[in-house]
Amino acid sequence: MEKLMVEKSPPLKGKVRISGAKNSALPILAASLLGTEDIILEDVPELKDVRVMCEVLTSLGAKVEKLDKNTIKINSADVNNYETKYELMSKMRASFLVMGPLLARLGKTKNSLPGGCAIGTRPIDLHLKGFRALGAEIDVDHGNISAYSDKLIGEKVYLDFPSVGATENIMMAAVLAEGETTIDNSAMEPEIVDLANFLNKLGANVKGAGTSTIRIKGVEKLGGGTHRIIPDRIEAGTFMVAAAITGGDIIVENIITSHIKPVIAKLKESGCIVSINNDIVRVQGTKNPKPIDIKTLPYPGFPTDMQSQFMAYMSVIQGTSVCIETVFENRFMHVDELKRMGAEIKIDGRSAIIEGVERLSSATVKATDLRAGAALVLAGLISKGTTEIKDIYHIDRGYENIEEKFKNLGAKLYRA
Ligand code: UD1
Numbered sequence: 001m002e003k004l005m006v007e008k009s010p011p012l013k014g015k016v017r018i019s020g021a022k023n024s025a026l027p028i029l030a031a032s033l034l035g036t037e038d039i040i041l042e043d044v045p046e047l048k049d050v051r052v053m054c055e056v057l058t059s060l061g062a063k064v065e066k067l068d069k070n071t072i073k074i075n076s077a078d079v080n081n082y083e084t085k086y087e088l089m090s091k092m093r094a095s096f097l098v099m100g101p102l103l104a105r106l107g108k109t110k111n112s113l114p115g116g117c118a119i120g121t122r123p124i125d126l127h128l129k130g131f132r133a134l135g136a137e138i139d140v141d142h143g144n145i146s147a148y149s150d151k152l153i154g155e156k157v158y159l160d161f162p163s164v165g166a167t168e169n170i171m172m173a174a175v176l177a178e179g180e181t182t183i184d185n186s187a188m189e190p191e192i193v194d195l196a197n198f199l200n201k202l203g204a205n206v207k208g209a210g211t212s213t214i215r216i217k218g219v220e221k222l223g224g225g226t227h228r229i230i231p232d233r234i235e236a237g238t239f240m241v242a243a244a245i246t247g248g249d250i251i252v253e254n255i256i257t258s259h260i261k262p263v264i265a266k267l268k269e270s271g272c273i274v275s276i277n278n279d280i281v282r283v284q285g286t287k288n289p290k291p292i293d294i295k296t297l298p299y300p301g302f303p304t305d306m307q308s309q310f311m312a313y314m315s316v317i318q319g320t321s322v323c324i325e326t327v328f329e330n331r332f333m334h335v336d337e338l339k340r341m342g343a344e345i346k347i348d349g350r351s352a353i354i355e356g357v358e359r360l361s362s363a364t365v366k367a368t369d370l371r372a373g374a375a376l377v378l379a380g381l382i383s384k385g386t387t388e389i390k391d392i393y394h395i396d397r398g399y400e401n402i403e404e405k406f407k408n409l410g411a412k413l414y415r416a
Contacts (some may be wrong), residue, residue: 004389004403006380007412008362010283011248013016014409018236019045019400020070024194027168028229029053030097031195032074033062034105034175037224039074044229045400046070048393052092056073060098062406079105092397096124097165100172103136103147107154111307112147126163130170133157134177134242154179154218162187162298167214168195174216175204183214190259194230198239201225233259234305235399236281238374240264242409244272245316245378250409251282262302266292266310270317273332277304291319291356296327308334308375315343316382317356324351334372337365341379341387362387370398377402381411388416 011068020043030053032039044050048068054064054072061079066072082102089095102109106399113124128138128145133156136149154177157170167187172195174181186192188210196209202222206215236255243250244267257264257276264274264281271286292314296304304327314321315338325331330351340363344355362385367373374396380387389395392415395402403413 001389002392003416004377004392005383005414005416006377006387006389008384009381010247011246011412012242012381012409013249015251016239016263016405016409017254018231018252019043021045021191021194021232022047022049023164023189023232023234023397024191024414025050026053026231027097027172027191027195028095028198029072029074030094030101031056031199032174033057033076033079033101034172034199034222035059035074035224036077036221037075038203039052039076039224040067040226041072041074042070042073042226042228044070045232047400048095048397049092052088053095056088056095056098058101059088061101066262071392082106082108084112089113094165096127097169097172099145099147100129100131100169103131103149104152104173104176107150108146108148110144112144113191124166126159126161126166127169128165130157130159130183131173134173134181136173145329152177154216156182156184159183159185161185162212164189164192171195171199171214172207172217174200175206175218175222176220177216177218179218181216181218183216185212185296186214188212189346190230190233190256194267198227198300208300212266231255234371235304236260237263237303237306238309238378238399239405240267240274240281240283241306241313242378242381242406244285244289245313246381247285247287247357247379247380247408249282251280253280255281257281261300263306265366266294266302271314289313289317291317291321293322294325298327304328304331307331308372309378311335311345311352311354312338312375312379314354315345315357315379319356321354321356322351323354325416326350334375337368337372337376338379340365341383343379359384361385364388364390367391367394370394374399377406377413
């Protein structure tokens with residue numbers, strides 16, 4: 001299995017262009033099952049998760065064609081298979097997002113329980129609650145979930161937690177339902193807005209995405225269209241932290257800055273200089289960063305997907321920093337790995353207390369999930385010696401050309 005070797009590197013300097021967002025591309029690919037004409041998706045990141053989702057679509061009867069590195073053409077006119085294969089579902093949790101579109105399009109769907117990053121139990125009760133509210137019958141047996149409905153009928157759905165996936169799945173199921181569906185306490189992430197914009201281009205009637213109430217008026221059918229995926233705010237945040245942790249100076253291009261306000265705020269609180277110019281952000285690190293506290297929350301709060309990268313940074317900030325994780329109940333698996341590199345971190349329930357150390361030292365560590373892997377790359381850049389990161393398939397699920405992008409900034413890393 002491939003490993004990533006990260007050597008202590010000089011302060012990172014230069015420009016990096018951010019790719020399209022993985023978390024937008026995946027639901028939008030799933031939503032392409034709803035269209036009956038050609039769909040062109042631009043700035044789709046070339047990632048393992050995207051390849052898996054394209055395989056899922058193909059297995060369901062869609063025609064998926066790569067026009068160039070980041071452009072995909074999809075035609076779902078002949079989609080007729082309602083069952084996803086276990087091998088594909090078990091590779092990635094987001095493959096569960098085909099359930100809403102299949103239910104809407106074919107009136108039935110059968111899937112095995114989803115896989116993906118091992119960050120907590122990650123149930124799907126809210127997705128199912130939404131499908132049931134729209135009139136679907138749900139059967140769970142032998143690890144499979146089936147949903148059936150002759151005709152989905154619009155209804156009011158209240159989410160007990162603003163789940164990103166549940167909001168997306170219910171929205172996709174509701175676009176072809178009869179009448180109006182309301183999703184209250186819906187997730188407000190930018191990726192939800194991107195999905196709604198895409199669905200509307202295809203002919204759907206979705207209003208309120210980006211607020212806590214989304215209204216969907218059902219339409220007869222969806223057509224086709226061209227859509228460009230929004231930039232990946234988490235990839236952007238990761239490179240911004242790379243500037244901070246190495247005391248470097250990085251210009252991050254292709255960012256929607258309003259999407260990363262908490263990341264900008266926390267970097268500034270730590271003493272970095274952050275300058276914004278339209279869709280470009282420059283981050284200049286500081287020699288003596290100040291301790292910071294973060295608490296992860298649904299959008300527009302601090303993103304859980306940036307928690308581990310910030311923890312790598314906090315590990316070398318002199319003083320005490322605190323990190324509270326409220327979105328997932330088991331998202332501290334990177335802590336043991338950072339401790340192997342000399343970090344001083346104590347966990348108390350959902351809080352991590354980080355006592356900054358002067359330096360980290362290299363070790364053999366494991367990427368326990370996608371963002372944890374990114375945190376270890378960041379830690380490796382400032383650790384004496386060569387850090388060996390195992391299980392890097394997690395990193396490849398979510399970061400396009402990670403080595404090349406880091407190398408262009410002066411980082412020393414390679415695969416072995
Ligand atoms: C998405 C993102 C992931 C990010 C997460 C939170 C994608 C492909 N992935 O994941 O990168 O970390 O949002 O921002 O977009 N929950 C329930 N019941 C449900 C569904 C979720 O209790 O039916 C809980 C989960 O266990 C978790 C919390 O809600 O504690 C957040 O999960 P959710 O927002 O659904 O995350 P995902 O959509 O899986």
